[in-house]
Every structure is written in C-alpha cells, then in structure tokens.
Amino acid sequence: MTTSPDTTGQDTTGAYVTAGQEFTRDTNYITTRITADGRDGYPVEPGRYRLVVSRACPWANRASIVRRLLGLEDALSLGVCGPTHDRRSWTFDLDPGGVDPVLGIPRLQDAYLARFPGYERGITVPAIVDVATGQVVTNDYAQMTLDLSTQWRAHHREGAPDLYPEALRPEIDEIVTVLFRDVNNGVYRCGFAGNQTSYERAFARLFRRLDELSERLARQRYLVGDTITEADVRFFTTLARFDAVYHGHFKCNRSKLTEMPVLWAYARDLFQTPGFGDTIDFDHIKRHYYVVQTDLNPTRIVPVGPDPSGWLTPHGREALGGRPFGDGTPPGPPRQAEVVPVEHSAAGWPAA
Template identity: 85%
Template sequence: MTTESHETTGAYVTPGQEFTRDTAYIQTRVTADGRDGYPVEPGRYRLVVARACPWANRAIIVRRLLGLEGALSMGVCGPTHDRRSWTFDLDPGGVDPVLGIPRLQDAYFARFPGYERGITVPALVEVATGQVVTNDYAQLTLDLSTQWREHHRDGAPELYPEHLRDEIDAVAKLVFRDVNNGVYKCGFAGSQAAYERAYTRLFDRLDWLTQRLSTQRYLVGDTLTEADVRLFTTLVRFDAVYHGHFKCNRQKLTEMPVLWAYARDLFQTPGFGDTVDFDHIKRHYYVVHTDLNPTQIVPSGPDLAGWLVPSGREALGGRPFGDGTPPGPPLAAEIVPREHTAAG
C-alpha cells in the first residue's frame, strides 16, 4: 500500500489551543448478566482493532493473555484510514470476512445512523446484527477480565484482581492523563505554551514511573496487571513515533534505563511483544497525521534489535502470571509478519 492511495485526513491540531480528547464513548457493556442487553456469549461479538492504535493494542494484549481467542474473534483494520473511517484493507477485497463490511463506520451507522463522533478502535461489534456495541476501550479490557471469566483459558492471569483495583485505577488514571494521552497533548498542541505544559507533565510522570519501577518489577503488586498493559502500549511506540513525530524529545525510551528495561521485560513476555506491529505503528502516525507530516514520509528507523536484549528485571522478583501460566503461541492468522517485528 502506498501513501498516495490515502486522502488527507484533516487537521488534528487546533491553532492556539491544547489538545482535548473526546472521551464520550459508547458506554454499552457486554456483561455476564447482560444488564445492557448484551450478554457474554462465545461467537456473538467480534473485536475490531488496528495494530497501529495504542488503545486497540491494549485489547489485543488482554484478549491474548486471557486466552479469549476462541470466544471472541478479532478483525484487524489496516494501519491508515481516510477522513471517513478505519477500513478492512488487509482483508481480501477490502471486506471483513465475518462482518462483511469494508469500513468500521458501517457497524457504527448500523446502530446509530448518522453517528457523528469518532469511528474508533477498539470496537466490539455484534456479528448477527452488524451493530457496534461499544468502543469504550478503558472499560472493555476490564470487562474482558471480569465479565468473560467463564471463557478464560486455564492458567489465565488475574489482570484486575479485586484487592488491587483501587491502586490499579489510581495508577492508570495518572498514566492516562500524563503519558497515554500526554504524548498526544504534546503532538497535537496548538500553541507553544500548551506543548510545554504537556511536555513537562509527560516527563515528570515518566520520572515518577522510573522511581516507582526502580525497586519493583511491575506497576502494582508482584504480577502483571491492567496497569502494565496500559503503560506498555505507549512505551512501545515512544521511540518509533512519539519522540520525533510528537516532539516528546527530552530523551528516547532507550535513554531512560529503568523504563527501557521495564518495557523490554514486558515486550519479551508472551502476549505483549508478539502483538506489536512496528510497520503499522509508523505508517499510521506518519501517514495519517498530514498536518504534522505533510510529506507522509515514514522514517526507516529506529533500530529495533534492542527490544530483544534481556532486561535483567527478573532480579527484582515478581511472577509475571502469578499462579497462572503464559499464553500459548498466537493463532496462525493473527501472527504479526516477522518483517514488522523486532526480529525482522
């Protein structure tokens, strides 16, 4: 796919203003008791993602760690999109083979004709009706952990253990504000002052995370939790796109020893690095954000070999999966092409 095949997608920066994310997502939930009319049922829903997107990457990781592949199928959009919608251009004929649609917007419009907010991933779509159920990415992964338990694999980890939820939520809130969304506030800042505020908060929070992770292997407790998933998807994109494209350039991740080792530890954990497609990540940011990168030239770097260097973090203790076990290999149809990975 060439960059020339995509329309300019419009501006992401509002001159003179700071970036404000629209967080009014579709709050319908898929739950064990079906309280919103959508009960958990194997095969009833399809998780639509894009490997380029950090918010969708969370759902891909959690689904894989919990072993939900057999209960919840996954459709993968291409790395770029036009003004209208994410598209299924990776599939034969540009149509999702399960939903039978070329654009994710078709699922949104099937439930909400004329839907005016963003057509975002991840999204859960009801297969029979072709209607979007939810795109509330933060609640979605928590529900995969708590509402889909009956369909978890044997040995699935406790990513949202009840006794740690308050701490996980508190850490995740800070990480979202200053890091997950903070990089966007830098990149899409419409004024120097807005950029500098976001930049300061981002690196102050990264310094705070460095201190926290210098003496413990994981963010909360001694096992992997939802908090680690949420931080990882930003860190793994940091040097590839946020450092340069979003001007988050006090340091590269590779120049922050504690966070770099932490990110490598996660990357080398089954279910994390094997979901990451660096080619899709770079093509998305550098092609879609034409107001930041009007040439749509995608950088060749950075060198990815360092992601496979042992982290040494096991010396801090901790058990990645607690009393559980690692997930098995990815489904054959969901393997990231080798040339798009650190091993490529």
C-alpha cells in the same frame, strides 16, 4: 484511536492540530457493556461478538494484549484494520477484497451506522461488534479491557492471569488515571498542541510522570503488586511506540525510551513476555502516524528507523522478583492468522 465522520468520501486526514489551542481528547464513547448478566442487553456469549482493532493504535493494542493473555481467542474473534484510514473510517484493507470476512463490511463506520444512523462522533478502534446484527456494541476502550477480565471469566483459558485483582483495584485505578492523563494521553497533548505554552506544559507533565514511574519501577518489577496487571498493559502500549513515533513525530524529545534505563528495561521485560511483544507491528505503527497525520508530517515520509532489535536484548528485571502470571501460565503462541509479519517485528530489522 479516532477517525472523524465524513460523508464526502474524500481523503481529509491530517486535521489533528487546532492552531492556538490545547489538545483535548473527545472521551464521549459508546458505554454499552457486554456483561455476564447482560444488563445492557448484550450478554457474554462466545462467538457472538468480534473485536475490531488496528495494530497501529495503542488503545486497540490494549484490547488485543488482554484478549491474548486471557486466552479469549475462541470466544471473541479478531478483525484487524489496516494502519491508515481517511477521515471517514478505519478500513479492512488487509482482508481479501477489502472486506472483513466475518462482518462482511469494508469500513468500521458501517457497524457504527448500523446501530446509530447518522452517527456523528469519531469512528474509533477498538470496537466490539455484534456479528449477527452487524451493529457496534461498544468502543469504550478503558471499560472494555476491564470487562474482558471480569465479565468474561467463564471463557478465560486455564491458567489465565488475573489482570484486575479485586484487592488491588483501588491502586490500579489510581495509577491508570494518572497514566492516562500524563502519559497515554500526554504524548498526544504534546504532539497535537496548537501553541507553544500548551506543548511545554504537556511536555513537562509527561516527563515528570515518566521520572516518577521510573523511580517506582526501580524498586519493583511491575506497577502494582508482583504480577502483571491492567496497569502494565496500559503503560506498555505507549512505551512500545515511544521511540518509533512519540519522540520525534510528537516532539516528546527530552529523552528516548532507550535513554531511560529503568523504563527501557521494564518495557523490554513486558515485550518479551508472551502476549505483549507478539502483538506489536512496528510497520503499522509508523505508517499510521506518519501517513495519516499530515498536518504534522505533510510529506507522508515514513522513517526507516529506529532499529527495533534492541527490544529482544536481556533486561535483567528478573532480579526484582515478581511472577508475571501469578499462579497462572503464559499464553500459547498467537494463532497463525494473527501473527505479526516478521518483517514488521523486532526480529525483522533491517526493514529496508
């Protein structure tokens, strides 16, 4: 999720829609990779890097889920930004003094500028930062999670699942491509559309794809194969935000997730799987979208609902078979410092 560079320090949030134009996402990311062989100059080394996320952001949520599932907590530390930001950067306002305790910076922008002085693109999460130099290494969220699965294997926990099994990679790659185009980014193409035609086109593509995915998931428990894969992680983070944000705020209102029985059961199945729902902070999610995107919500009023407790109800997906972690095991509980506050979780209703 992106903030735009701004050198004035003024709060210029809200410039997300360009009147008369279709929304087009800037996908020009820092493509440096952290690999086992260090081919780009950044070898995998436990303790060397810090993953910076916001719990509000679906793209960052992917990285935090994969890190949890693979048990990389000891190898890759986690920095969590607050749910809101100004146009300059995500900030570490959840930490004492508003400074990340490991990187020693108040703004994620500082890590970008440390490597690229005058950096002019968006300051995005997730980002991985080299702790010793304070420089951002990569913000390429799509490649980042694949590398956590394939390049960091030596540091996976015992029993970690294979989220990107080699035999299934072509099918996973195919489905995540359409997921991004029509669903993950499709909700943004609805919400940030600058004219009626582009909105309706994005709306139709979104729900056509959701209907197709519902048909697929009516026959099988997971998107690809009989275990959780990268594809499920990518789909889940959009579904987790659907009723809280995308249905109303982004006008994706043909149906709520809770009105799409197969997808609602699938999403609950994943939510109740260790490593998924325990990363979801409904308060941060709503505060980010409704406070930051002021051209969509100029009053910055954050809705109290919807009631998230339904995420904890039985889903019945076990009847389809499948083994969530394959031959592996679930991750343990999240570390105390990384636990989502109960009042922000599905168990914390009512919030007010």
